[in-house]
Amino acid sequence: MRLSFTSLVLSLAASATFAADPADIVLHHxxxxxxxxxxxxxEAIAVKGDRVVAVGSNDDxxxxxGEKTKLIDLKGQxxxxxxxxxxxxxxxxxxHEFDHPIPxxxxxxxxxxxxxxRAATVEPGDWISVRQVFVTRLRDQRFPSRxxxxxxxPKNPVMFSTGPxxxxxxxxxxxxxxxxxxxxxxxxxxxxxxxxxTGELTGMLRSCTRLAKPKGKSKSASKDEQxxxxxxLMTAYNAVGLTSISDRSASDGAVDLFDELKQRxxxxxxxxxxxxxxxxxxxxxxxxxxxxxxxxxxxxxxxRLWLRGVKIFLDGGMLTGSAYMRKPWGVSQIYSxxxxxYRGVLFVEPDKLRQIAKVVLSNNLQMTAHSVGDxxxxxxxxAYEHVDKELPVKKLRPCITHxxxxxxxxxxxxxxxxxxxxxxxxxxxxxxxxxxxxxxxxRTAYFQPYKTIFEHGVVVGGGSDHMQKLGSLxxxxxxxxxxxxxxxxxxxxxxxxxxxxxxxxxxxxxAIRLYTTNNAFLTFEEKEKGxxxxxxxxxxxxxxxxILTCPVDDIRDVNVRQTWMGGRLVYEDGKTEAVx
Numbered sequence: 001m002r003l004s005f006t007s008l009v010l011s012l013a014a015s016a017t018f019a020a021d022p023a024d025i026v027l028h029h030x031x032x033x034x035x036x037x038x039x040x041x042x043e044a045i046a047v048k049g050d051r052v053v054a055v056g057s058n059d060d061x062x063x064x065x066g067e068k069t070k071l072i073d074l075k076g077q078x079x080x081x082x083x084x085x086x087x088x089x090x091x092x093x094x095x096h097e098f099d100h101p102i103p104x105x106x107x108x109x110x111x112x113x114x115x116x117x118r119a120a121t122v123e124p125g126d127w128i129s130v131r132q133v134f135v136t137r138l139r140d141q142r143f144p145s146r147x148x149x150x151x152x153x154p155k156n157p158v159m160f161s162t163g164p165x166x167x168x169x170x171x172x173x174x175x176x177x178x179x180x181x182x183x184x185x186x187x188x189x190x191x192x193x194x195x196x197x198t199g200e201l202t203g204m205l206r207s208c209t210r211l212a213k214p215k216g217k218s219k220s221a222s223k224d225e226q227x228x229x230x231x232x233l234m235t236a237y238n239a240v241g242l243t244s245i246s247d248r249s250a251s252d253g254a255v256d257l258f259d260e261l262k263q264r265x266x267x268x269x270x271x272x273x274x275x276x277x278x279x280x281x282x283x284x285x286x287x288x289x290x291x292x293x294x295x296x297x298x299x300x301x302x303x304r305l306w307l308r309g310v311k312i313f314l315d316g317g318m319l320t321g322s323a324y325m326r327k328p329w330g331v332s333q334i335y336s337x338x339x340x341x342y343r344g345v346l347f348v349e350p351d352k353l354r355q356i357a358k359v360v361l362s363n364n365l366q367m368t369a370h371s372v373g374d375x376x377x378x379x380x381x382x383a384y385e386h387v388d389k390e391l392p393v394k395k396l397r398p399c400i401t402h403x404x405x406x407x408x409x410x411x412x413x414x415x416x417x418x419x420x421x422x423x424x425x426x427x428x429x430x431x432x433x434x435x436x437x438x439x440x441x442x443r444t445a446y447f448q449p450y451k452t453i454f455e456h457g458v459v460v461g462g463g464s465d466h467m468q469k470l471g472s473l474x475x476x477x478x479x480x481x482x483x484x485x486x487x488x489x490x491x492x493x494x495x496x497x498x499x500x501x502x503x504x505x506x507x508x509x510x511a512i513r514l515y516t517t518n519n520a521f522l523t524f525e526e527k528e529k530g531x532x533x534x535x536x537x538x539x540x541x542x543x544x545x546x547i548l549t550c551p552v553d554d555i556r557d558v559n560v561r562q563t564w565m566g567g568r569l570v571y572e573d574g575k576t577e578a579v580x
Contacts, residue, residue: 024047029073031076035080036532042055045079050567051534055532077542077561078546079532081516082242082565085246086462088247091226091257106138108144110138111144129161130159133160133162141437143335145203146170146201146203157169159214162319164320176212180192190206190207190211204336234268236471241560242269243539244270244272244520255275259305270529272306273307273309277289303525312348315344315345315347315372315376316344316345316373323373323405329438346376354386354387361396368401372402377403377407394418402465403460406449420459420460427448450504459521461514482557484514488510490553541562544559545559
């Protein structure tokens, strides 16, 4: 592709400027997808230090090379800006299998087999916990019953936990002091499900897993081990092309671990931190934690590590049957829902939600909230709209995390207020078939409606909500961005041959922006990264195929050849061990 006259003039000017101070690296004879405003595709890119100094034709960019410049012939390979994942939980994910490997579970039979295996390994009376194996991702599409859990481990308390919801066996209920007469008195949400005919506990805890009292005997990790495993996970992220991540709900310990890696110059992903805050705390305690965030050294901008956001939890989840919906879920065997009026669980009342939003935004922090159901999405938009009357929120880019079930009204309000969102495309792939079965076509019309979001100018970023295991496809949830990109193009749930509302598919350019420029905007860094332009950070990936022209189904199988962060090679296929 030839440069325009203006670009050629700029390139020649750059050549003159850098003649005495040549580029460190020039990559040439490739297809460089700049993802700039025009979405230009050029032949070469030059890097000096940690920045891009020029992009353009082979001839023009190679003029910036000197005797010591490293020249890399791409031989036609495609280069993209470094990809970003706007939603991860890396410190927990890195440690998940520290005690023992956990197999993939796709059926209730797999779950029960794992529990039996653990029962044969641990002592009688020891707790067995199965975490984040979501019922929407089991072929059986249901929770294991109390009876099944009892039979699998008759001498052990068992908890099958999906986050806010859990299924317990009889010994786990007994060990936790939970009976049919138990009353929740801590002022927090949730309920213990009862058999409508007998009044006995079914073993289901709705949005109150906190009431279970598991006692684990797993190995504890030293600080050095935690840091080493987090570093290993960063390399695993690099192996699929990620150079930036957002930790949504970072603990104090997580901030410290990331800071230690930064001080050691071992961070191979740039990290944006959303500080975790418990919305159930009194407002004065929330104010203190917000102040702690603003006073933390990591709050000062650093393109490697930046504490700039706050996150709370507003509702349950679609994977567990507790997302807060505007209409009832409906009686469901999949989710073990027996109440026809059940709408899910909203954790924060409107008045308090407005207070929290005002505290966070008035301290110049980006607020986001876990908001899965359309009821929670509208509740959060209403809170931001209320704050906007006193404090314009657009420049603060308030966010909605997950934002799965939406409406046209919600999208229009988001555009007006400047609200951004982080979504997880892989959830459509993994859970779309179950959601269609539960809600039907009409109620899924605005499930992850990417095309409508783009058409209305709302900035949405792509992420994974990665929380357990290493391995980009075996993880919970999968952090492979190429699977996410493919999903937004095809909207094809697994185990089906029918797209979920194909009218909401987006273009390849838009799908790439989802993981590059849009995610940079979500973290206030669109002038620093997200596209390959002179002056921006030299974060880029070299891949094995042309994703603008290859068959769409080939996109999900992209292999990353190299990943560069700030002009530094942090991953090379065949030289850095990839996590399988």
